[in-house]
Amino acid sequence: MASCSGNSNSSGSTLLQKSGSEEDLYQLMDQRKRKRMESNRESARRSRMRKQKHLDDLVAQGTQLRKDNNQILTSINFTTQHYLNIEAENSVLRAQMIELSQRLDSLTEILNYLNSPTTINGVYETEGFETSADHSFTNPFNMLFLNQPIMASADIFQY
Numbered sequence: 001m002a003s004c005s006g007n008s009n010s011s012g013s014t015l016l017q018k019s020g021s022e023e024d025l026y027q028l029m030d031q032r033k034r035k036r037m038e039s040n041r042e043s044a045r046r047s048r049m050r051k052q053k054h055l056d057d058l059v060a061q062g063t064q065l066r067k068d069n070n071q072i073l074t075s076i077n078f079t080t081q082h083y084l085n086i087e088a089e090n091s092v093l094r095a096q097m098i099e100l101s102q103r104l105d106s107l108t109e110i111l112n113y114l115n116s117p118t119t120i121n122g123v124y125e126t127e128g129f130e131t132s133a134d135h136s137f138t139n140p141f142n143m144l145f146l147n148q149p150i151m152a153s154a155d156i157f158q159y
Helices: 002-115
Strands: 117-120 123-126
Touching: none
Parallel strands: none
Antiparallel strands: 117 123
16 A cells, blocks of 8 residues: 555656646737737737828818818809909999990091081082080080980999
8 A cells, every 4th residue: 555655656746847838828828928928918909090190181181171171162162252352343343444434436426417518509528527515416515315324333234
């Protein structure tokens, strides 16, 4: 029996040695697992930080693009209003030009009539431009319709 217990002692100490080296192996594996977990946590933290920075950059870019868009819209509105004002002014100037051209044509026609040769008893006479007050009808500067102001304004072209 002693030999049996001796054998069991020797196998028991071998078991203790095995369990000690296995324990060291488990500790080493556990330590590696903890390092790997810590490394993974750090990597995940860096990844979250990169994602957050990317999100912040996109938000800032969106804000800047909205600001730029508002500036462009303001510029377009200003330019459109300026264009409409210039267009209205051009319409007034065109109307005034037409009215002045008609006045010039009327005055030219009157002058041509006054300066054209006329016949009295078969004799051609040329009358000069008369400035007497008795002939207010033939004097274009005394005609009432010629002394009227130009009436075209921007209000008649508003739509």
